[in-house]
Amino acid sequence: MIIFSAFTPHSPLLLPSIGKSKIKNVAKTTEALKHLHEELYASHPDVLVIISSHGDQHENAFSINLHDSYHAQVKEFGDLETSKEFLPEYQLIDQIQRHVRSKDIPLTLDSHDHLDHGSSVPLLLLTERLDNLHILPISYSDLSGKDHIEFGRALKDVLVNSKKRIALIATGDLSHCLSTDAPAGFKKEGEIFDKAIQEVLKDMTTSKLLSLDPDLIEEASQCAYRPLLILFGILERMNTRTEILSYEAPFGVGYLTAQFHL
Numbered sequence: 001m002i003i004f005s006a007f008t009p010h011s012p013l014l015l016p017s018i019g020k021s022k023i024k025n026v027a028k029t030t031e032a033l034k035h036l037h038e039e040l041y042a043s044h045p046d047v048l049v050i051i052s053s054h055g056d057q058h059e060n061a062f063s064i065n066l067h068d069s070y071h072a073q074v075k076e077f078g079d080l081e082t083s084k085e086f087l088p089e090y091q092l093i094d095q096i097q098r099h100v101r102s103k104d105i106p107l108t109l110d111s112h113d114h115l116d117h118g119s120s121v122p123l124l125l126l127t128e129r130l131d132n133l134h135i136l137p138i139s140y141s142d143l144s145g146k147d148h149i150e151f152g153r154a155l156k157d158v159l160v161n162s163k164k165r166i167a168l169i170a171t172g173d174l175s176h177c178l179s180t181d182a183p184a185g186f187k188k189e190g191e192i193f194d195k196a197i198q199e200v201l202k203d204m205t206t207s208k209l210l211s212l213d214p215d216l217i218e219e220a221s222q223c224a225y226r227p228l229l230i231l232f233g234i235l236e237r238m239n240t241r242t243e244i245l246s247y248e249a250p251f252g253v254g255y256l257t258a259q260f261h262l
Contacts, residue, residue, distance in 0.1 A: 002159050002262060004043040004167035005235060006036050007201075007228065009255035010052070010121040011173060012077040025250040032245035032257035037126050039259060045167035047089045047134045048127070049159070051230050053172045053223040054118030055139035061106035062151050065137040066093055067113055072120035084124060089134040092162060096136075100154045105147070110139075118223075122171050140226035145210050148226055152233015159234065170231040172224030174254025182252025184221035193220035194247070194254040197228070201242050201258055206232050224256070235260060 013019040014026060014033065023030065040048075056063045066088060073083040093109075100107045115123070119137050127133055138155075140148060159166050174197060175190030176183045182190070193216055200208045209232055217225050241261040248255055 001162065001165060002168060002234070003165045004040055004045060005231070005240070005260040005262060006168070007170045007231065007256065007258045008033065008036065008122045008126070009173050009257065010118045010171045011253065011255065012074050012117055012121055013251070014121060014125060015074060015079065015082065017079045017082050018074060018077050026248065026255065028246040028248045029255045029257055033125050035245060036257065036259060037128065040126050040167060041129050043167060044165060045130070045133070046164040047092060047136060048167045048169060049136045049138060050119050050123065051138045051140070051168070051170040051227045052116060052118035053140065053227055054116040055137060056110040056112070057139055057141065058108055059142045061108045062141050063108050063110050063139040064093055064097065065112055065139070066109045067111045069113065070115050070135060070137065071113055072115050072123040074117055074120055077117065082124060084127065086123070086133055086135040089136050089164070092136060092158070092164065096155060096158050099158050100151065103150070103154045105151050105154055118171055122169055126169070138230070140230060145229055148229035149206060149210065149233040152230040153236060155230070156234045156236070168231065168234060170227040172222070172227045174220070174222050174224050174256055176221040176253050178249045178254060179252035187219055187221070189216050189219035190221070190254070192216060193222060194249070194256070197224065198244060198247060198256065201244060204232065204235065204240055204242055204260070206236055222254070238262060
């Protein structure tokens with residue numbers, strides 16, 4: 001059963017060991033993530049499904065990372081000490097890959113010990129008090145938006161019928177071009193995209209998410225759209241209430257934190 005669902009940013013600057021003095025610039029996001037930390041802990045999950053934008057990405061297939069253990073870490077950003085180990089959920093992965101393939105949805109299994117920062121940052125921030133947690137890392141593909149929704153629907157078939165208590169976290173940053181000193185420079189499409197995503201999240205309408213202008217999505221230089229498509233497919237037709245906990249863009253990148261109350 002699905003007992004928790006959220007969307008989070010995943011900038012390494014959100015970690016005190018990396019953000020350091022810049023942490024004060026993301027105070028709203030930090031408080032929102034602390035709230036999610038408490039909510040996730042209180043939900044007592046057995047498994048955490050994390051949908052990231054920086055794992056293995058294949059042109060024509062979705063991906064699940066299957067390994068005998070996982071390490072959340074941010075060594076590439078200069079922090080050699082912060083890490084946490086997680087366990088795989090073999091049975092659920094097997095059920096998912098069988099069901100997804102029965103729907104003729106292309107899926108591949110990759111195998112990596114070290115998780116990408118897109119998964120590692122939220123896991124490090126949200127699971128501090130959850131020991132021996134099993135996780136299921138999922139990555140999107142280059143397939144169409146409708147294919148991502150269908151993949152999410154197929155995941156839902158398995159997740160809602162599982163006896164495990166399952167938490168969902170989709171993670172990504174919104175536009176990377178919200179100011180002149182942003183990673184992608186300034187583009188007017190950035191603010192338009194971020195506002196559009198917030199409006200779509202408020203009523204959780206799949207058709208509205210799918211109907212966003214592809215040129216706008218491309219020009220916004222973002223990494224949140226496809227994880228959200230998968231999440232929308234999972235949550236479709238479930239009784240949910242969206243709570244946007246925070247939105248800010250202190251470094252020219254949109255950080256949005258939201259919880260979807262089930």
